[in-house]
Amino acid sequence: MIHVTKLAGICSLGISIVLAGCGSSSENTNKNANTCTTLPPLTLTSTRKIGFVQLYEADGLWRTANTNSIVGEAAKRGYNLVYHPGTTDAAAEQVARFQELIDAKVDAIIVAPHDQTTISPMVAAARRACIPVFVEDRSVDTAIAIPGVDYVTLVGSDMVTEGQLTAQWLITKTGGKAKIIEFEGTVGSGAAVGRKQGFDSEIAKNPGMQILTSQSADFDVTKGHDLAAQLLPQYPDADWIFSHNDGMSFGIIQALQEMGKTPGKDIQIVSIDGTKQGAEDLAAGLIAEITQCNPDHGPMLFDTIEKYAQGESIPTSIMDTDMVIDSTNIDAYLPLAF
Numbered sequence: 001m002i003h004v005t006k007l008a009g010i011c012s013l014g015i016s017i018v019l020a021g022c023g024s025s026s027e028n029t030n031k032n033a034n035t036c037t038t039l040p041p042l043t044l045t046s047t048r049k050i051g052f053v054q055l056y057e058a059d060g061l062w063r064t065a066n067t068n069s070i071v072g073e074a075a076k077r078g079y080n081l082v083y084h085p086g087t088t089d090a091a092a093e094q095v096a097r098f099q100e101l102i103d104a105k106v107d108a109i110i111v112a113p114h115d116q117t118t119i120s121p122m123v124a125a126a127r128r129a130c131i132p133v134f135v136e137d138r139s140v141d142t143a144i145a146i147p148g149v150d151y152v153t154l155v156g157s158d159m160v161t162e163g164q165l166t167a168q169w170l171i172t173k174t175g176g177k178a179k180i181i182e183f184e185g186t187v188g189s190g191a192a193v194g195r196k197q198g199f200d201s202e203i204a205k206n207p208g209m210q211i212l213t214s215q216s217a218d219f220d221v222t223k224g225h226d227l228a229a230q231l232l233p234q235y236p237d238a239d240w241i242f243s244h245n246d247g248m249s250f251g252i253i254q255a256l257q258e259m260g261k262t263p264g265k266d267i268q269i270v271s272i273d274g275t276k277q278g279a280e281d282l283a284a285g286l287i288a289e290i291t292q293c294n295p296d297h298g299p300m301l302f303d304t305i306e307k308y309a310q311g312e313s314i315p316t317s318i319m320d321t322d323m324v325i326d327s328t329n330i331d332a333y334l335p336l337a338f
Helices: 061-077 091-103 120-128 159-174 190-203 221-234 246-258 276-283 298-309 330-336
Strands: 004-007 010-014 017-019 042-044 049-053 080-083 108-111 133-136 153-157 178-184 209-216 240-243 268-273 289-292 317-320
Touching (some): 042 298, 061 080, 061 246, 091 120, 133 298, 159 190, 178 190, 190 209, 209 221
Parallel strands (some): 049 080, 049 108, 108 133, 178 240, 268 289
């Protein structure tokens, strides 16, 4: 039965997963009671809670769709999701929300990390507290939080592949000749690191492709606008922009228009996400290509949690399959955009 409760100002929506007694196994504990040295198991019941530590983004269309998918799937399955949306984008604030869930002794935690490094010690701390962690969307630092030891799995999209797909489309489109400005996402985040790695490595294989500069605009519309206003006059020969997400692309489009330039004619944009606004901008010719990053992780996450609770072996990463969107398939994609 789904019910709604409030705990210390944290909203909850109904659950059905409980932590098994990890402190009872000598293989899974050290000398301190209730301290787990390996992944704690889960057992299905009707009374326990799962914590959700989402990344805070004030105006993130992708993040909102991702949150709705997870919260909606929890409610659909009758889970008690302990979730506080946060109030700032500071990494320390996300750490504090994670610690609250450990202190509340929830039975499992889903986390979308702010960056790879800051949250990783908390993932290991949750394992020591006998709380299994499921990393979602963005990766952690695997030298600090070890997959299959400190957390169960990473569920999301392959960010390196997203960068590679974008670069491969661009190389084909331009015949291997382009001068590119790259707008990176949040410094140190799994999404920014992976997308840059995938894109840059593919571009480097083609002598006619040149990345003129690569700087962070933090996945943010306003910062994308401001950085575009700064960089475009400095690099007048640039004919392509690679934006790590649709949000920055919206800011870039606005900056171009303010400068009297026409996106899609004076300079072309490739992006990653697949938001409704991004898809509409692509249909209008303002964006040339978008590599999809599907935010609908809720079903895949809770399927994985339930399989883990049933004792099934879980791979250390479970990746969604994303698509490349351009003028050839935008009409089919528009009804799917979020």
